[in-house]
Every structure is written in structure tokens, then in C-alpha cells.
Amino acid sequence: MSDRYIDFANSSLGHRLVAAIGLPSPVRLERWQAGRLRPVEGALLIGGGGLATKVMAFANKLTDAVYSYGPEPSAAPAWIxxxxxxxxxxxxxxxxxxxxxxxxxxxxxFQPLLKNLDHSPHLVILGRAPESLGDPFAASAQRALEGFSRSLAKELRSGGTLQLLYVDDGAEDQLEGALRFFLSPKSAYVSGQVIRLNACATQVQDWTRPLAGNKALVTGAARGIGAAIAETLARDGAEVILLDVPQAKADLDALAARLGGRSIALDICAEDAATQLIEELPDGIDIVVHNAGITRDKTLANMTPEYWDAVLAVNLNAPQVLTKTLLDSATLHDNGRVVLLASISGIAGNRGQTNYAASKAGLIGLAQAWAPLLKERGISINAVAPGFIETQMTAHIPFALREAGRRMSSLGQGGLPQDVAEAVAWLGQPGSGAVSGQVLRVCGQSLLGA
Ligand SMILES: NC(=O)c1ccc[n+]([C@@H]2O[C@H](COP(=O)([O-])OP(=O)(O)OC[C@H]3O[C@@H](n4cnc5c(N)ncnc54)[C@H](O)[C@@H]3O)[C@@H](O)[C@H]2O)c1
Structure with missing residues (x-):
């Protein structure tokens, strides 16, 4: 569904009116276009401590306009x-x-540069995870970065985003992959996030096709966010296997054909779903994206057992059972990537969604608990928590709630399925084993659960 308010706020009359009466004025966010090569099209400013020098070493692969700022001498020209x-x-x-x-x-x-930011700028702060530091004062200073970055993210205008990356010793090799995501329009709708990067043995070989050689299974891929994930994984070089309910077979087959992939018509809650899935994947897979999900909203006072059971079965039980089967049968290869589609409802809670929020919070718990157990096999498991995304699911929300969902975020608008898909594609990369057991919100820094 299109957001007519953004169209209005960006028209010449609307822009003046919105400013005059102090209404929110969301900007049109810049997004990644297929065929684009450089993560940053424009000036990249680098400053700060020793990790900045490491980034400087590959910064010319991100953009051809690299500048330095600060007292440290640098190979790049100084930005004034x-x-x-x-x-x-x-x-x-x-x-x-x-x-x-x-x-x-x-x-x-940061102060001198805030008035010199371009449209849709992307800012990243690097730090060391406080829990990895022995000195309480140092840990406190590093924890302070969280409050600073989440607040500055809220002050940015013109579609700006800001994230904090805690980089562990040995994880410096994975900075390029993370920055190709967080400094580019691929993270257009991600802001105010704190992510930890750890060492990872595998690396992306070809940045034009970072998922080349990988087979990816996406559930709920016939439409909405799942379809966008399948498209984006295919764009990045993955061989895609699309799964959805038998009723969606026509759409599923059409998309699979367009992406040069394969389709599986299967209800993930069917009694023999796990066995059928293994049979369909004799060569195994490298990436599994549990995207299929449903809502059956009612306040708890009116919640029927059917509504409760259906949501928990699709959203939580099926990803648990299927992932366990894929792992136990080694259908999911070593160094595999698991991405679970959670929701900010699972973080903040949402009236009328006790069933849905329980299922999505359960997915977050699953990622956190499973990550350390899968480390030895090089497998990562993470949750992506979308906020308000423009899809058929959110088009059904009553008007007033829909408007509130869109505007109550730092970016003042809903995200697009592509925004979620870009986050999933990044977490699916070989180098993204650096991130595991974490939650990445794609919510425009929604005020809910912030
Ligand atoms: N749209 C949003 O704003 C939003 C926000 C937060 C989280 N999410 C989550 O993102 C995911 C995708 O959301 P969407 O908006 O694209 O939803 P959607 O309803 O448009 O698509 C969901 C897909 O999952 C499939 N599916 C449902 N039950 C299935 C089953 N038993 N077996 C196989 N496939 C099944 C559906 O057929 C459909 O194609 C969901 O997990 C949802 O909870 C969405």
C-alpha cells in the first residue's frame, strides 16, 4: 500500500504546509538499485582510533571520495x-x-559535521563490547556509546541512519561486509541498532555476488517480505528455493521461474512437513530464512484457542521443528546461516497480539539460545525484527493505527519489503557468521520497544 502522506509531504505545496503547522515531514529514503556497484556514492568521512586505520585500508572499495577528520595523520585528504x-x-x-x-x-x-550531511546519510560508530573489557571504567565508557548513538540517531534528519558496531578482537576482517551494509542504502530503514561482530572463518569472495555458490530456502516466499527476500538473495547470487502453502502455488511457481529457482508447495505445519522438506533438499542448503508467518489478532480476553494455536504453530513451532530437522540431518551445511523473521511486537508487545508477540519473542529466544550451540559448526542464527513494513499484512490494519505505526519512528514512515530483505541478505553472507544470536531491527528506529 502506498504512503500518500509521504507523497504529500514531499510535494512543493505539502512541504510548505507540513513545515508551517509542524507535522512530521518524512523524506523519501534512498534505496539500493540493482546494478549499483559502490556502497557509498559520495563522500565518506573516517575518523577516530586504530580501527579507523583498518577501515581506511579498504575504504577506496566503498567509494572513491574518502576523507579524514581528526588529529590523527591519515592518507586520505582532510575534511574541513x-x-x-x-x-x-x-x-x-x-x-x-x-x-x-x-x-x-x-x-x-560529530558536532561539526551534522550540518554538512547529504541526503540519506549513513553513520557508523565502532566500539568494543563492554562485556569483553576487564576495566569497569572502560566498560562503562564503551556502554556509554549505546546511549549516545541511539540518541544521535533520533536527531538525524533527511533520512539519516546511525548504528553502533562492537567489534571483537579478530573480527576486523568482517568490517568490510558490515560496512557495505550499514554505510549503504541497503540499510535505509535500519537505525539506532547495536550489533556485535565476532571473528568468523568464512569470507565473501566476490562482492558483486556475495551469496554465489549458496543454496537458500525461504519460507512464505509467494508474496510480501518473503518474495522480496527471495528476489534479493537471487540478486546476490544465491540459488533460491521458495516455499509456501499449496494454495499459493501459482504465485510461487511464477516467482521461482523468474528467479531461476525452485518451488516447494508445503504447509510448514503439516504433520510430515519436516520429512517432506528433507526429501525435497537432497543436496542440502546453506541458508534458511523462516519468513512464513501469520497474525490472528484479538485481545487476550477474546482470544480463541484456534487463534492462539494457529499463530504459535506457524510462527514458532514450525521454525523450531524444521530447523532442528535440518540441523540433525545435516541438510543445513556447516557454516550455514539461519535467519528468523521476528517482529518489534515481540520486543515491545502490542495490544491484541499476545499470541503473535509471544511467538516472535520466542524466535528471538531461540536465536539467542541456539547460537552458542551451533558455533562449532560455523552456523549462525539470528532474528530480524521488522517494524511497520508496507505489505498486505499491514494494509489490513485500521487507518489510525496504520498511520501511528508509520509515523512513530525516527524515519517517520513505514519500511519496504526490500529493507527487510537487504538485512536478511547481509546476515546470509559467508562473512556474517560474525553475527550470531542477535536481533537486528528493521524498523526505522521505531519508538516501540526502543
Ligand atoms: N509486514 C510487516 O509489517 C511485518 C512486521 C513484522 C514482522 N513481519 C513478519 O515478516 C514475515 C512476512 O510478513 P508479510 O507481511 O510478508 O506477510 P504476508 O502475509 O504478506 O506473507 C506471509 C507468507 O507466509 C505464507 N504462509 C503462511 N502460513 C504458512 C504455512 N503454514 N506454511 C507455509 N507458508 C505459510 C503465506 O502464504 C504468505 O505467502 C512474517 O513472519 C511476519 O510476521 C511482518
Missing amino acids: PGHGPKLKAVLFDASQLQHTDQLKQLREF
Whole structure:
């Protein structure tokens, strides 16, 4: 469903009116276009500690306009506030900040550039995970980065986003993959997130097709977010296997044919679903995306057993049973990637969604509990939690609630299925074993559960 308010707010009359009466003025976000090569089209500013030097070493692969800022000498030309170009991307390494008085470096670095940001800029702060530090003051300084970055993300305008990446020792090799996502329009609708990067033995070989050589299974792929995930994984070089209920077979087959993939018409709650799935995947798979999901909303006072059971069966039990079978049968290869589609409802709770929110929170718990057990096999498991995404599911929400869902976020609008798909595609990459047992929200920094 299209968001007419954004069209209005970006028209010349609407723009003036919206500004005059102080209404939210969401901008049209820049998104990744197929065929684009450079993650950053414009100036990238790099500053801060030692990790900044590591990023400098590959920064010319991200853009051809790299600048430095700060006291440290650098190979890149210095950026001068008010004179340098508008900034499309900014990276600041704050991992060396160990004391409260050093935190002022954040203000000193970011303040001069905030009025020099381009449209839809992407900012990233690097740090060290507080729990990995022995010194309580250093851990406190690193934890302070979370409050700073989530707040600054809320202050950005023009579709700007900001994330904090805690980079573990040995995870520096995976920075390029993470920055290709977080500094580019692939993360257009991701903001205010805190992600931990750990060491990972596998690497992307070809950045134009980061998923080449991988087989990916996507459930609920006939429409909406699942269809966008299948398209994006195929764009990135994966061989896609699309699964949906038998009633959706016509749409599923058409999409599979267009993407050069294969389809499986199967109800994931069928009694023999796990056995059927294994039979359909004799060569195994590398990526599984549990996207199929349903809502059956009622307040708990009016919740029927049927509504409760249906949601828990599709959204939580099926991903649990199918993933276990794929793992036990080694159908999911070593170094595989599992992505579970959760929801911010599972984080914040939502009136009328006790069943849905329980199922989505359960998926988050599943990722967190399973991640350490799968580490030895190099398998990662993560949850992606979308906020308000423009699909058939959200088109059915009553008007007032729908408007609230769209505007109650830092970016002031709903996301697109592509936004969720880009996050899933990044987590599916060989190098993204660096992230496991985590939740990545794709919600425009929704105020719900923030
Ligand atoms: N749209 C949003 O704003 C939003 C927000 C948060 C989370 N999500 C989650 O993202 C996922 C996709 O959402 P969507 O908006 O694209 O939904 P959708 O209703 O448009 O599509 C869901 C797909 O899953 C399939 N499916 C349902 N039950 C199935 C079953 N038993 N077996 C196989 N396939 C089945 C459906 O046929 C459908 O094609 C869901 O898990 C949803 O909970 C969506």
C-alpha cells in the first residue's frame, strides 16, 4: 500500500504546509538499485582510533571520495567543516575511549559535521563490547556509546541512519561486509541498532555476488517480505528455493521461474512437513530464512484457542521443528546461516497480539539460545525484527493505527519489503557468521520497544 502522506509531504505545496503547522515531514529514503556497484556514492568521512586505520585500508572499495577528520595523520585528504563536500557516510572509531573525559571526543567529532550531511546519510560508530573489557571504567565508557548513538540517531534528519558496531578482537576482517551494509542504502530503514561482530572463518569472495555458490530456502516466499527476500538473495547470487502453502502455488511457481529457482508447495505445519522438506533438499542448503508467518489478532480476553494455536504453530513451532530437522540431518551445511523473521511486537508487545508477540519473542529466544550451540559448526542464527513494513499484512490494519505505526519512528514512515530483505541478505553472507544470536531491527528506529 502506498504512503500518500509521504507523497504529500514531499510535494512543493505539502512541504510548505507540513513545515508551517509542524507535522512530521518524512523524506523519501534512498534505496539500493540493482546494478549499483559502490556502497557509498559520495563522500565518506573516517575518523577516530586504530580501527579507523583498518577501515581506511579498504575504504577506496566503498567509494572513491574518502576523507579524514581528526588529529590523527591519515592518507586520505582532510575534511574541513563548512568547506569539504556534504557527507554521504561517516565512520568513527570510538573503541579506544576508556574514560568519561574521553567521551567528549564524540561531541568534538560529530558536532561539526551534522550540518554538512547529504541526503540519506549513513553513520557508523565502532566500539568494543563492554562485556569483553576487564576495566569497569572502560566498560562503562564503551556502554556509554549505546546511549549516545541511539540518541544521535533520533536527531538525524533527511533520512539519516546511525548504528553502533562492537567489534571483537579478530573480527576486523568482517568490517568490510558490515560496512557495505550499514554505510549503504541497503540499510535505509535500519537505525539506532547495536550489533556485535565476532571473528568468523568464512569470507565473501566476490562482492558483486556475495551469496554465489549458496543454496537458500525461504519460507512464505509467494508474496510480501518473503518474495522480496527471495528476489534479493537471487540478486546476490544465491540459488533460491521458495516455499509456501499449496494454495499459493501459482504465485510461487511464477516467482521461482523468474528467479531461476525452485518451488516447494508445503504447509510448514503439516504433520510430515519436516520429512517432506528433507526429501525435497537432497543436496542440502546453506541458508534458511523462516519468513512464513501469520497474525490472528484479538485481545487476550477474546482470544480463541484456534487463534492462539494457529499463530504459535506457524510462527514458532514450525521454525523450531524444521530447523532442528535440518540441523540433525545435516541438510543445513556447516557454516550455514539461519535467519528468523521476528517482529518489534515481540520486543515491545502490542495490544491484541499476545499470541503473535509471544511467538516472535520466542524466535528471538531461540536465536539467542541456539547460537552458542551451533558455533562449532560455523552456523549462525539470528532474528530480524521488522517494524511497520508496507505489505498486505499491514494494509489490513485500521487507518489510525496504520498511520501511528508509520509515523512513530525516527524515519517517520513505514519500511519496504526490500529493507527487510537487504538485512536478511547481509546476515546470509559467508562473512556474517560474525553475527550470531542477535536481533537486528528493521524498523526505522521505531519508538516501540526502543
Ligand atoms: N509486514 C510487516 O509489517 C511485518 C512486521 C513484522 C514482522 N513481519 C513478519 O515478516 C514475515 C512476512 O510478513 P508479510 O507481511 O510478508 O506477510 P504476508 O502475509 O504478506 O506473507 C506471509 C507468507 O507466509 C505464507 N504462509 C503462511 N502460513 C504458512 C504455512 N503454514 N506454511 C507455509 N507458508 C505459510 C503465506 O502464504 C504468505 O505467502 C512474517 O513472519 C511476519 O510476521 C511482518
